[in-house]
Amino acid sequence: MVFDVHRPRTTSRHVIAASLALFATAACARSTVSTSTGAIGPTPMGGVMSTMPPSPDPRIGLKAGRFDAGEAAWNIRLLSTNPSQGPFANSTNSDLAFLGNYAIQGNYDGYQVWDISNRAHPTLKVSNYCPASQSDVSVYKNLLFVSAEGNYGRIDCGAEPVKDTVSKERIRGIRIFDITDIAHPRNLANVQTCRGSHTHTVVVDPKDPANVYVYVSGSAPVRSPNELAGCSNANPEEDPNSAKFRIEVIKVPLAHPEQAAIVSSPRIFNDLAAPPTHGAATADIAELNAARARGAFIVNVFGQEMVLPPYIAKPILDSIAKARGDSGHVTGADSAALRPLVQGMVDKMIGPPGPKRGPTQCHDITVYPAIGLAGGACEGYGMLLDIRNPTAPVRLAAVSDSNFSYWHSATFNNDGTKILFSDEWGGGGQPKCRATDPRDWGADAIFTVEPDHSLKFQSYYKLPAPQTSEENCVAHNGSMIPIPGRDVMAQAWYQGGISVFDFTDAAHPKEIAFFDRGPVNAEHMAGGGSWSAYWYNGVIVSSEISRGLDVFELTPSGLLSQNEIAAAKTVHFDYQNTQGQPQFVWPASFALSRAYVDQLERSNGLSSSRISDVRQSLASAEGASAGQRRDALNKLASQLDGDTSASSDAAKVRLLATSVRELAAK
Amino acid sequence: MAALALTLLACAATRAAAQNVAQARAISQNEAAAMAKAKADSALHPYTNADVDFMTGMISHHAQAIVMARWAPTHGASASVQTLCSRIINAQRDEILLMQTWLRDRGKPVPDAVPRPMKMIMNGVEHEMLMPGMLTDEQMRQLDAARGNDFDRLFLTYMIQHHTGATKMVKDLFDTYGAAQDDLVFKFASDVNVDQTTEIARMQRMLAALVFGVEPK
Numbered sequence: 001m002v003f004d005v006h007r008p009r010t011t012s013r014h015v016i017a018a019s020l021a022l023f024a025t026a027a028c029a030r031s032t033v034s035t036s037t038g039a040i041g042p043t044p045m046g047g048v049m050s051t052m053p054p055s056p057d058p059r060i061g062l063k064a065g066r067f068d069a070g071e072a073a074w075n076i077r078l079l080s081t082n083p084s085q086g087p088f089a090n091s092t093n094s095d096l097a098f099l100g101n102y103a104i105q106g107n108y109d110g111y112q113v114w115d116i117s118n119r120a121h122p123t124l125k126v127s128n129y130c131p132a133s134q135s136d137v138s139v140y141k142n143l144l145f146v147s148a149e150g151n152y153g154r155i156d157c158g159a160e161p162v163k164d165t166v167s168k169e170r171i172r173g174i175r176i177f178d179i180t181d182i183a184h185p186r187n188l189a190n191v192q193t194c195r196g197s198h199t200h201t202v203v204v205d206p207k208d209p210a211n212v213y214v215y216v217s218g219s220a221p222v223r224s225p226n227e228l229a230g231c232s233n234a235n236p237e238e239d240p241n242s243a244k245f246r247i248e249v250i251k252v253p254l255a256h257p258e259q260a261a262i263v264s265s266p267r268i269f270n271d272l273a274a275p276p277t278h279g280a281a282t283a284d285i286a287e288l289n290a291a292r293a294r295g296a297f298i299v300n301v302f303g304q305e306m307v308l309p310p311y312i313a314k315p316i317l318d319s320i321a322k323a324r325g326d327s328g329h330v331t332g333a334d335s336a337a338l339r340p341l342v343q344g345m346v347d348k349m350i351g352p353p354g355p356k357r358g359p360t361q362c363h364d365i366t367v368y369p370a371i372g373l374a375g376g377a378c379e380g381y382g383m384l385l386d387i388r389n390p391t392a393p394v395r396l397a398a399v400s401d402s403n404f405s406y407w408h409s410a411t412f413n414n415d416g417t418k419i420l421f422s423d424e425w426g427g428g429g430q431p432k433c434r435a436t437d438p439r440d441w442g443a444d445a446i447f448t449v450e451p452d453h454s455l456k457f458q459s460y461y462k463l464p465a466p467q468t469s470e471e472n473c474v475a476h477n478g479s480m481i482p483i484p485g486r487d488v489m490a491q492a493w494y495q496g497g498i499s500v501f502d503f504t505d506a507a508h509p510k511e512i513a514f515f516d517r518g519p520v521n522a523e524h525m526a527g528g529g530s531w532s533a534y535w536y537n538g539v540i541v542s543s544e545i546s547r548g549l550d551v552f553e554l555t556p557s558g559l560l561s562q563n564e565i566a567a568a569k570t571v572h573f574d575y576q577n578t579q580g581q582p583q584f585v586w587p588a589s590f591a592l593s594r595a596y597v598d599q600l601e602r603s604n605g606l607s608s609s610r611i612s613d614v615r616q617s618l619a620s621a622e623g624a625s626a627g628q629r630r631d632a633l634n635k636l637a638s639q640l641d642g643d644t645s646a647s648s649d650a651a652k653v654r655l656l657a658t659s660v661r662e663l664a665a666k
Numbered sequence: 667m668a669a670l671a672l673t674l675l676a677c678a679a680t681r682a683a684a685q686n687v688a689q690a691r692a693i694s695q696n697e698a699a700a701m702a703k704a705k706a707d708s709a710l711h712p713y714t715n716a717d718v719d720f721m722t723g724m725i726s727h728h729a730q731a732i733v734m735a736r737w738a739p740t741h742g743a744s745a746s747v748q749t750l751c752s753r754i755i756n757a758q759r760d761e762i763l764l765m766q767t768w769l770r771d772r773g774k775p776v777p778d779a780v781p782r783p784m785k786m787i788m789n790g791v792e793h794e795m796l797m798p799g800m801l802t803d804e805q806m807r808q809l810d811a812a813r814g815n816d817f818d819r820l821f822l823t824y825m826i827q828h829h830t831g832a833t834k835m836v837k838d839l840f841d842t843y844g845a846a847q848d849d850l851v852f853k854f855a856s857d858v859n860v861d862q863t864t865e866i867a868r869m870q871r872m873l874a875a876l877v878f879g880v881e882p883k
Contacts (some may be wrong), residue, residue, distance in 0.1 A: 108849060133849060151840075152847045161712070163844040220856040221840045233837075282807070306878045349823050350877070351870040360863065380864045395820065401745070401866070405753065421704060427857035429850075430760040437756065524767060 051558035053511065059465035059497065062518030066528070066546060069520070075513035075557040076500065079539070081122045087129050088112055092527065093543045095477065096311050097144075098536045098576040102182065104144065104563035105543050106135035108606055110157070111146060112549075119539050119551045126183045130157035132171060138202040138577040140212050143257055144177040144185065149220050155190055166227045172196030174214060176260055188258045191250050194243035199364045202389045203288075206369055214250040214392045217362040219379075236267075244360040245269050250393050250617040264391045265571035267357040269378065277594070295335065299346045308342060316345070358398065363424070366410040370583035373449075375410025375419050382407045382421040382445070384453055390540060396453040403440045403460070409477055412449075413487040414584045418506050419455065420429035420446050420489070422475035429527060433473035433496045435466040438647055444491070446506050458506035463496045470519040471495030472527070477532035481540075481554075482571040482584040484595050485562050485655055486510070490540050494529030495519060500554070501666040512559040516654040520546055534578050538569040561598040566591035588662035590622050596656035605649025614640070618660075633664035696796010707779060714843040718774055720835060720855065721765045723784050723797045727835070728758040728765075730781035731828055732802050734809060734821065742814040747821060750865075754825075757861070761854070766852055798838075804816070815876070822873040829862040 018406035026494060032543035054074055064069035071078065087109055094106035100123060110130040114122045130146070132153030138145045152161035153171045162170040173193040177185040195218030203213040222233040222243045236242045251263040259538040288305055292298055317330045322336055329557045359379030367374040369389055374393060376383035382404075384397040408424035426432045432442035443462035447455040467473045471494070478491030494519045497516030503509040520528035542550040552612035556562040570591060571584050586592050597614055600606045606614070615635065621632040640657035714875075735758075737752035743751065762779045769776045783794035796802070801809070801824055812820045836859040839845050846852045 085774065099710060133852065150847075150849065150852050151845075161844075161847045163847065165841060165843055165845075219860045220852070221837060221859060301874050301878060306874075309878065312877060344879075349826075350873050351826070351866075358867075363859075363860075380867055405757070406864060426757060426760060427853065427861065429764060429853065429857075430757070432760075438752075441753070441756075525764070 045466075048563075049556065053464075057465045058439070058516070059467075059514065059516040062186070062516065064148055064470070064519040064522035066520050066526075069518040071515070071517050072497075073515045074550050075560065076498070076515050076540070077555050078515060079551045079553055080122060081544070082114060082122050084112060085124055085339070086127060088127060092133070093545050094531055095547070096532050096534055096541060096543045096578070097134045097139045098181075098534075098541070098573070099139045099179075100574065103541050103549060104137050105549055106137040106141065106146065106403055108133045108135060108150070110317075111137055111144075113134055114549050115304060116539070116551060117552070122549065123553065126185075128157075128177075128185050129132070129159075130175070131159060131631065132175070134198060136197070137198045138200060138214075138580070139179070139575050140204065140252075140577075141254070141575075142178055142180040143212075143252070143254075144179045145202060145214060146175040146177070147216075148172055148175055149196035149198045149218060157187070166224050168227075170223075170227065172218075172220075172223060172228075172259075174200060174216060176252070176257055177538050178257070189260045191262065192228050193218055193248050193262070194228060195361065196223070198218050199579070201365045201367055201374075202577050203367050203387065204369055204580060205390045208390070210254060210475050212252045212254065213263075213367050215367070215374075215393075216248040216250060217310060217364055218248075219361050219363055240309060245358075247362055247365070247393075249393075251391070252590075253415075266391075266393050268376065268383070268385060268393055269360075269381075284329035297339065297342045298529055299343050300351060301346065304664050308346070310482050313338075313342075316342075328612060349480070363407065364409045364579060366412065366579045368412045368416060368581040368583070371412075371416040373412070373416060375421065377407040377410050378419055379407060380404075382410065382447070382455070383454055384419065384449065397459070399447065399454045399455045401457070403438075403443075403446060404445065405441065408475070411480060411489060412581055413479060413503070414480060414482070415450060418446060418448050418458075418487060418503065420444050420461075420503065422478075424476065425474050428473075428476065428494060429473060429525075430494075431467060431469045431471055431473055431525065433463050433467040433471070435492065436467060444475050444509075446503050446509060448506055453564045459503075459509055461501060461503065462507040463493045463499050464511055464555075465495050465514070465516065466648060468519055470521060470524060471528055472525060472529060476530070477578070479534040479578045479585070480581070481535040482568045482586065482661075483560065484567050484584075484586050484592055485599050486564075487650060488560075490533045490535055492530035492533040492542060494531070494545070496529065497535040498530050498540065498552070499541075502559070510559075511530050512557070515550075515552060517547075527651060531622050532578070536576050537572055561595065562596035563591050563598050567595040586659075588659060590618060590663065590666050593618060593656060593659045593663060599654065600647075600649060600652055603649045603652065605647050605652050606643060610643065614656075630664045633660050637661040637664065690810065702864070712844070712845045713772065713848045714831045714842070716839055717848055717851045718769070718772075719784075720839045720845075721768055721851065722774070722777055724835060724858070725762055725765050725777050725779060726784065727797045727832060728762050729779040729830075730806075731758050732762075732779070733781055733806075734801070734825065734828070734869070737810060737817070738821070741810075741817040743821065744815075744818050747818045750869070750872070751821075752768040754865075761858075764850075764854060768854075772827065792843065794820060796832040797831065801828065818876055822869045822876065826866055826869050826873070829866045833859050833866075834863050845878050 001404045058072035070110045088107045089280055092108040097104045101115055103114045104118050105112045110128045112127040113125040114213035116122045132148035133150035136147035148171045155170050155171045171190050172193045174197050176189040179185050180189050193216050197216045201215040223231050225231045232239045232242045232335045236245055246265040246267045248262050249264045250260055252260040281591050291307045297313050298305055299308050317334050321330045355448045359381055362376045362378035365374050365376045365410045372388040374387045376385055376386040381398045381400050384394055386394040386396050404423040405425035408422045411420045422444050423442055439462050440460045443460040445460055446458045450456055473494050476492045478489050481488045486501050490500045499511055500513035501509050501511045520526040531545050533540055533542040540552040544550050554565050570587055570589050573582055601611045617636045621629045637657045637660040644650045644653045729858035732755055735754040738748045766776045783796050786795045787795050809820050835853045839855055846855055
């Protein structure tokens with residue numbers, strides 16, 4: 001198939017959908033023109049710049065098509081779309097990692113490396129055909145890690161599927177490539193795991209420069225012990241080596257990555273359902289003992305002793321008496337007959353006894369080594385983990401939520417005071433953003449991380465625009481955007497497109513930009529949409545499942561100023577694995593200080609006359625000679641110190657004063 | 667969009683209408699393209715009879731879960747059981763469409779979403795067999811007759827049984843030579859396994875809370 005013409009704009013004519021899309025494109029173009037003149041400098045923001053989302057929402061009614069779909073964009077601009085090539089053209093694109101100017105895009109048939117130096121015209125540097133789902137990718141220095149989960153992945157990267165249920169040809173686990181020469185990857189090692197690798201997370205321990213670690217999350221069924229020795233599908237009380245209820249930690253010695261191997265299998269879910277806090281209370285124990293003394297039936301429910309309520313016990317006893325031919329008269333013998341059976345009856349109804357172990361696996365773990373924490377999205381729970389010892393993560397907190405179907409991924413805000421979990425309700429293949437789907441299902445849940453490391457629920461965020469039944473849509477992968485002083489995230493919603501939102505106020509998340517296309521196919525569900533949308537060194541890169549690699553830039557609006565975008569672009573990384581969350585540190589710059597000024601204007605944290613004075617001071621300092629600039633900036637910083645006490649947004653004024661002082665010292 | 671969704675819902679409400687949609691789809695050119703793509707895919711990752719049986723059998727299995735869940739509002743289910751039922755209906759209805767599409771794209775017979783035993787030929791004789799975990803007619807009658815608390819308790823007990831059967835179907839599939847190579851089948855079966863395992867744990871907690879008045883944490 002040839003994809004030479006791949007980005008026709010919405011110029012279709014005959015349907016309402018197309019005219020809506022056309023309106024959207026036009027509206028977007030207008031706002032771009034009106035805002036792009038707001039260059040860095042003392043240009044007042046607000047006023048001319050809209051803070052209102054377009055109405056009606058232009059995402060509704062977009063024309064369908066794989067490469068000619070209608071598009072709607074607000075405060076974001078698509079710079080390029082790069083369809084997958086060759087054998088990848090019709091297989092599923094998955095997650096992304098970044099190394100220098102390269103975006104590495106996983107695909108169910110291997111991975112592709114795009115050189116995105118020219119973001120309007122990325123070029124395909126190399127592709128490596130090596131089939132396995134999901135081909136989740138991560139990098140560290142000269143190493144590339146690729147997840148293999150599906151049954152068809154072969155150790156030799158061949159196309160012929162592995163049909164035997166037990167085979168030495170199969171890879172389910174982590175492939176490790178040496179990409180010192182990225183154009184000629186070399187397969188160094190394959191680490192096999194019992195459940196394969198659905199996703200994985202590279203953990204860089206700041207205290208351990210000789211090794212990196214890989215947390216493996218595999219949610220598929222456990223493979224046969226005949227294929228990989230020691231794999232057990234039994235429950236841990238039946239087999240302590242059960243491959244369920246644990247994660248795998250691979251240690252990769254950087255001097256000898258070919259020796260990478262599993263070093264631990266932490267059971268981070270153990271005793272997740274410990275007895276309730278009041279279970280240990282003396283009164284409860286006394287009550288249980290009293291019940292035991294009077295002959296009540298005591299049963300073990302999830303590791304906790306409980307009294308079988310009489311309304312359950314009585315009909316059973318009655319039926320035993322009746323079977324004896326003596327209805328209505330339950331004797332001690334009847335009770336004695338029931339006693340050995342009662343636990344089995346409860347087990348049959350509720351589940352086997354023994355310790356509650358919680359989930360059997362995580363879907364994804366996001367580590368944030370700079371603060372020593374990780375967020376685990378693990379089936380029915382969201383977890384906070386202490387990862388200061390990376391081979392022995394310790395669970396600090398676990399939350400569940402009846403609105404959450406499947407905890408899928410986690411993202412911290414930059415200062416680690418909030419954590420956002422996504423719910424991949426429907427597994428990503430289903431249309432869960434229809435107007436009829438509840439707003440708190442298949443959404444993000446935002447929690448604050450309290451000082452005692454408990455997690456406190458604040459709000460849900462779900463893509464605000466309803467999608468059609470032909471679009472698979474649910475919360476999926478995203479990353480923080482380094483907007484200083486704010487918590488802003490870009491997130492993929494499969495065929496719901498990309499949503500950029502601000503959750504600085506954790507209780508009131510708010511969308512500030514979006515991009516969306518119409519369905520891949522108008523008549524039936526054809527899998528597609530954005531798998532991941534990640535900010536990397538100034539752009540948002542999206543892996544589109546069926547359409548290729550998209551590159552975007554944010555455009556200024558009343559909700560995000562040119563200065564804030566410019567400050568975000570000053571944060572640079574040499575590589576990025578989004579699930580190994582990097583900490584943003586903003587170098588001093590005029591853009592950074594101006595971004596804070598813009599935010600103080602937006603929050604009315606300083607009077608409008610002070611805002612324009614500060615902008616004027618920054619502008620004249622920028623134009624001054626080095627010595628004069630330093631003096632002017634130090635003077636401004638001192639004045640701002642004085643503004644703090646009267647400001648309703650004192651914290652932001654302090655951030656501004658610090659940034660100006662650092663700028664003076666630069 | 668809202669109008670479109672309502673239209674689709676209305677379609678789903680009557681099976682006859684849904685069949686019309688299905689027939690219209692079957693003859694569309696897009697469908698031919700989808701079939702061509704499915705054929706191209708399956709040249710690489712071929713499906714087996716076990717995959718077809720799994721997708722076919724799971725339609726009936728899901729259909730029974732939907733029948734059970736639809737009773738919640740009329741049988742006096744508690745708010746939390748009603749919410750659970752809404753989720754089961756929403757999830758499994760979408761998954762039935764996925765399975766029907768998968769079968770249709772591969773030119774296989776597409777069963778309607780009604781609970782019924784699978785016809786299995788064993789030793790040359792045709793048997794009717796319920797898929798693992800499916801409720802017997804007697805169990806269905808019992809559930810249909812229950813109201814309020816009794817309905818909640820029976821529903822949770824039987825849905826745990828039903829979901830446990832689905833996870834067994836996945837295990838059987840993965841234990842079969844050549845099966846679950848197809849990306850969609852692998853992903854769908856893995857999803858059924860984790861989603862329903864997660865939901866079993868949730869229902870066990872709900873049931874324990876219902877029976878004992880306390881939810882073990």
